[in-house]
Amino acid sequence: MQITILGGGGFLGRKFAERLAAQGHLGGAPVTGLVLFDLAAPKPLAAPFPVTCLGGDVASLADVSAAIPPGTGLVVHLAAVVSAAAEADFDLGMRVNLHGTLAVIEACRKLDTPPRLLFTSSVASFGGGQSALLPDDARQVPTNSYGAQKAAAELLLQDASRKGFLDAVSIRLPTVIVRPGRPNKAASSFFSAILREPLLGLKTPLPVEDAFRVWVCSPRRAVDWLFHAAVMDTAPLGVDRGINPPGLAVSVGEMLAALSTAERALVKREPDPAIAAIVGGWPAEFAATRARALGFAPQEGVPEILAAFRADDLEATRADRGL
Structure with a gap:
């Protein structure tokens, strides 16, 4: 199977690629080639199959078509401008998050066989805020530009699936913690930072x-x-290609309780109304009944999340940060 990862230079794209390289197959089908595509060409990856690393513009049909060659059976579409950045720069968010998805659909239409397409959507495509526990049939009513762009892209992918251009699954990812590396421009970046930075011995705002x-x-x-x-x-x-996977509803205080006393002391309360306004509109919990019935595994607790970060990413993050 030939596979393409758009956004292959990001941390999730890299983790997906590394797991592919480790196992050499997907669902029992041997991986015959992998394309990693991002704004700048991703770092090379050692694998038992050919790996091509390309840089380009996800909103350029020519660039995306080059990244999705004939014979591609799976496209993993992770490329995005994150929440606070999309809110601050509307044109950039629209170009990457919406027009980029249109380019991906057009590139897939050129293939002889429709590929499976995985799209990482977001809980930011919903509203409801702190009081919400959303059922699977909840309407997407985003309260930010990023969420609106993700919801629009989902609808386009859903229709492209109906038309037989591709076979999409849109996974509305919860806030991913703990992200390795450095803080980014996502409004939700602090959720990782309040765990990651104290583990590195660094102060961080809340x-x-x-x-x-x-x-x-x-x-x-x-x-x-x-x-x-x-x-x-x-x-x-059926027609509905959106999945609310079974994440974990947790308070900031419960997250901090998983740290030591000395680590918690590094988290400084610094209210930020702009950030609070963005994340405050996101739902606090989903029922995720459909996803469980479809075999999506539930998220474990905060101690397990921290243990995984320590095992998988802490030392690499420490080295990346020069600590």
């Missing part, structure tokens, strides 16, 4: 109250969901 609740998942579980979606039977999805 822009919301300790009682603030958030729907989260670990990088490990996010990759698990992508692998499951890559090989699942999509017939039971």
